[in-house]
Amino acid sequence: MNYFVAFVIAFGLSLTLTWLARNAGARFGIVRRPRKRDVHIIPVPRVGGVAIFLSFLITSLIAYLYLTEARFGNGNWLTLDKHLVGIWFGATIIVLSMLIDDIRGLRAWQKLSFQILAALMVIASGVGIDLLSNPFGNPINLNTVYIPILTYHGITYHFSLISDLLTLIWLVGMMNVINFVDGVDGLAGGIAGISALTIFFLSISLGVNQPATAMLSIIVAGVAAGFLVWNFPPAKIFMGDSGSMFLGYILAILAIISGGKLATAFLVLGFPILDGVLVAGGRILRHKNPFTTPDKTHLHHRFLSAGFSARQSIVFLYLISAGFGYAALELKTLDKVIFAFVLLVALVVLIKFLNIRTKKISL
Secondary structure (H helix, E strand, C coil): CHHHHHHHHHHHHHHHHHHHHHHHHHHHCCEECCCCCCCCCCCEECCHHHHHHHHHHHHHHHHHHHCHHHCCCCCEECCEEHHHHHHHHHHHHHHHHHHHHHHCCCCHHHHHHHHHHHHHHHHHCCCCCCEECCCCCCCEECCCCEEEEEEECCEEEEEEHHHHHHHHHHHHHHHHHHHHHCCCCCHHHHHHHHHHHHHHHHHCCCCCCCHHHHHHHHHHHHHHHHHHHHHCCCCCCCCHHHHHHHHHHHHHHHHHHHCCCHHHHHHHCHHHHHHHHHHHHHHHHCCCCCCCCCCCCCHHHHHHHCCCCHHHHHHHHHHHHHHHHHHHHHCCHHHHHHHHHHHHHHHHHHHHHHHHHHHHHHC
16 A cells, blocks of 8 residues: 555656646756757757656655655665665766756766766665576675775775676666667656566565565656656657656666666666667667767667657557566576577567668658
């Protein structure tokens, strides 16, 4: 029942705050004007990320104050749950910095610096990838090399060379991966909602049983659903980099906390990861920058070029994302690796099909 209440509060806040953000963005001219690779043809407010973040922050704070399920119980910072404090502070850093990018623009190195800073806040709170599942034997422990950083109140904080570095790469990578798929109305928000629901069901399963992760996940799902009311095609507001980076950030955190296994985390966010890998790989083969080159090679662009409507495209991509989520919930480690490889091959075949359809339409 508490999970349902949290979802409803998150949904209602997101629905309301997104409407307010839409009006404010239009009033103050904070809009995305159409570019060659864009789908929209009129300026659209792009400050939805602020509404997404505030909805999550307010709902998670309410849940923490009134529901025991929202507490991780792994120690405190400033008398508050340290995981939550790390998440809140890191989220604030990424949203404010990317909002500046949405309004004025930041250089690539500046954006990366803020992403790393936000990730380090979470890592400092104790979130990390500690083990790698081994389908052929015992799990691989990543906490084997420690570097002392500082001592505070009698507690020595360390940098775990392998675990923390891998976690940093995962967090920064997922912020950018979700940003990559935010190229058509409703796609990033929908995939975020599906991923959050997947993590929720994983977290409440008997084998995992992590109520705090489940609570944050259902809050993210509610926030995404409320935002989608305004963002589903034709979108009346965009989330901007502040929204997509925040969603990538929080989903990356929840994925590694919930399963604690890289294969599970990969599958939960499998579609945007594989789409990003394929796009980046194609750009490299064309001798282009894999991160900053503007083009229309993402899967959602290929669907549109092949004659599918925006709604048809994102519904199909939702189904792909849901397939990844089902695999994350139901399959064992080795089966997850095999499934991920099969889906990679299937996506390549799908791209070939869409290319052929696009050529036929253009003839």
